[in-house]
Structure formats: C-alpha cells, structure tokens
C-alpha cells in the first residue's frame with residue numbers, strides 16, 4: 001500500500017524550487033492540464049507580446065519592421081537562445097519552418113555527407129511525419145535509397161556500414177521512452193554513419209547535450225514543452241563541423257549568401273543560415289520567444305528533477321490506486337529511460353480520455369489504445385498529479401466512460 005497522500009503531495013509542492021514559474025503561465029483554473037507535450041501552455045507575457053507584434057510592429061512599423069523590429073534576424077537570434085537549451089553553440093541552431101520540413105533538410109544534408117551509402121535507419125513506430133518525410137525524400141533521390149525500419153531492440157543490429165544516417169526520435173511520442181543519445185550516436189559513428197535526432201519531446205523536458213554527445217543534426221518543436229504557441233516554428237541544429245560541407249537540397253533566398261543581391265544561382269550562406277528557406281511566419285516565430293526565455297531561466301537539471309518527480313509520482317499513484325482497473329503502464333519504469341510523459345494502455349482509451357477531459361483532466365489519446373499524460377515541470381504540480389489520478393480512479397471505478405457520447409471521435413484526438 002502506497003504511503004503517498006494528498007498532504008504529502010502538497011509538501012512536495014512546497015519544496016518545489018520551480019513552483020514560482022506556474023504563475024507566469026495562463027492556465028485555466030478549472031482544469032488540470034497534462035497535455036503540454038502536445039501544446040504547451042501560454043506564457044502570460046505572450047499575450048502582451050502578441051499585441052506589440054501585431055499592432056505596433058506590423059500595424060505601425062509595416063515593412064520597416066523587417067529592420068527595426070529585427071524580424072529578419074529572428075530565426076538566428078532565437079536559434080542562438082535555443083542552443084543554450086540543447087547543449088549546442090550559438091551559430092548551430094535556427095528556429096524556422098515546421099519540424100517535418102527541418103527533418104527533410106537535416107536528413108538530406110546528412111545524406112549529402114555520406115554519398116556512398118544508401119540506408120537510413122528509423123523506427124517504424126516513430127511519429128508518422130518523420131517516416132513520411134524521409135520516405136518522400138528518398139523517393140525523390142531515387143536510385144537505391146532505402147529506409148531500414150527497426151525498433152529500439154533491433155537498433156544495434158540495424159546499424160552497419162551500409163548506413164548513411166540514423167534518424168531517431170529521442171523520446172518516443174507514444175510510449176515516452178528515452179533513448180541514450182550518447183550511446184546511439186557513438187554506435188552510429190563507429191559504423192561510419194551520421195545521426196539526425198528528433199527532439200520534439202525532449203527540448204524543455206529532459207537534459208539534452210547535443211555537442212557533448214557529438215550529435216550531427218537535430219530537429220525539434222517549440223510548441224510542445226517550449227510553450228511557443230500553436231504551430232510555432234520548429235528548429236534545426238547542424239553541428240558546426242558539418243555546416244560548410246553539407247548539401248542544401250531545399251533552397252530558398254533566406255539561405256543565400258547574399259539574399260538581397262537577388263542573383264540567379266544559389267550560393268549557400270555561411271553557417272547554419274544555409275538551411276533557412278523563405279519568409280517566416282513572423283507573428284508565430286516572435287511568440288515563440290517567451291517560452292524559450294522561460295526555459296532558459298531554469299537549469300536543465302532542475303527541469304529534469306521536477307519532471308521525474310512528477311512522472312514517478314504519477315506512476316506510483318496509478319499503480320497504487322488504479323490496480324485492477326484495466327490500465328497497463330507502457331512507459332519505461334526506470335527514470336533514466338523515460339521522458340516527461342506517461343502512457344497507459346486501456347482497451348477503451350479513447351472513451352476513457354474523453355470522459356476524463358470532461359472531468360477536468362486534460363491528457364490525450366494516441367491510437368490504438370494509449371492514454372497519454374504529459375508533465376510540464378514549469379507549471380504542473382504534485383497536487384495536480386494527485387487530483388488527476390484521483391479522478392482517473394473514480395472514473396474507471398464508475399465506468400462513466402461507457403456513455404455513448406464519449407465514443408464519438410473528434411478530428412483531433
């Protein structure tokens with residue numbers, strides 16, 4: 001029998017060194033938000049910034065704001081900040097485009113550095129866009145390129161000297177499993193391959209140290225744990241040692257050495273800027289800054305400690321209080337092997353999640369049978385974890401989720 005009580009959760013919150021950050025996010029009072037791994041909460045300053053960007057910079061500054069408000073420099077300036085969150089150096093990261101677009105660019109660049117090789121290793125169970133993007137890229141490249149799909153258990157065997165690129169998501173979107181970036185990167189390098197890491201569920205959630213791991217390329221999101229807003233741009237990391245030699249198959253004028261010369265032929269810009277494409281969604285890009293700034297106010301170690309405290313508590317409470325109610329833990333139990341989310345399997349996961357959301361606990365459903373709960377260290381509390389499990393327990397006991405209306409599917413799950 002677990003010894004955790006609501007009061008002991010409150011005590012954990014009182015000792016929480018990040019507790020002060022919650023007030024800096026706009027969060028609804030009537031809900032426990034455990035879906036920051038899908039769409040992060042809004043930093044309060046984002047709404048004033050939005051007003052400034054729209055009314056002053058756009059409305060009044062008009063085209064002059066490309067210079068005056070620094071719109072042109074935003075991808076690089078935010079990239080230099082974000083570099084500090086992922087163990088990269090200034091000049092190695094651009095905040096730009098969608099994550100999937102950046103993945104296309106990164107895998108293409110990595111392939112250009114291994115022209116004799118034809119194989120990309122990926123996990124078949126990865127977030128589908130990653131697989132689709134690479135399938136499209138390889139089909140376009142033609143010849144005999146192929147994806148060698150494997151899963152975590154088969155990785156070592158899959159990485160041999162035919163492999164050009166190992167392209168993996170560090171924290172699995174469904175299970176929350178965390179890969180050892182250092183070990184996998186070393187194994188790829190030992191076989192002569194390069195790595196492309198998708199950090200969508202890592203940045204702002206786990207300690208990421210790209211250069212210490214000698215990672216080659218990486219991409220990620222800003223709208224999940226970095227709280228950048230719906231559809232805010234993703235980012236691309238290219239290790240400095242690869243920048244000058246990388247091919248640039250997806251080209252645009254923003255990646256040109258002299259964009260305002262408007263010359264006919266592409267000449268790549270120096271540094272990571274060669275991976276820029278074209279005109280960016282400035283409003284959305286500008287609004288990604290407060291979330292990045294907030295994350296920079298915490299150390300990665302503080303974030304990770306709190307995140308593990310929340311996920312461990314959730315797992316322990318679910319196992320202690322929801323035993324025999326049809327749930328199965330999917331996320332690895334070992335803290336070192338998990339990101340900042342917990343996945344539970346239930347045969348009627350969709351209906352259970354719909355009913356739980358109605359009871360004020362917002363997680364999400366991932367097909368076919370996963371209840372997914374994301375824990376954001378900057379704004380979730382131990383008390384919320386207690387209350388969420390309490391409501392989950394009573395929902396499963398009552399079987400209220402069996403009501404027909406919970407089975408109706410929305411376009412977004």
Ligand SMILES: *Cc1c(COP(=O)(O)O)cnc(C)c1O
Pocket residue numbers: 098099100101127129130169173198200201221234
């Ligand atoms: C969220 C996520 C994406 C999102 O890609 P978009 O281009 O922003 O739609 C990509 N890959 C992974 C692993 C993700 O979790």
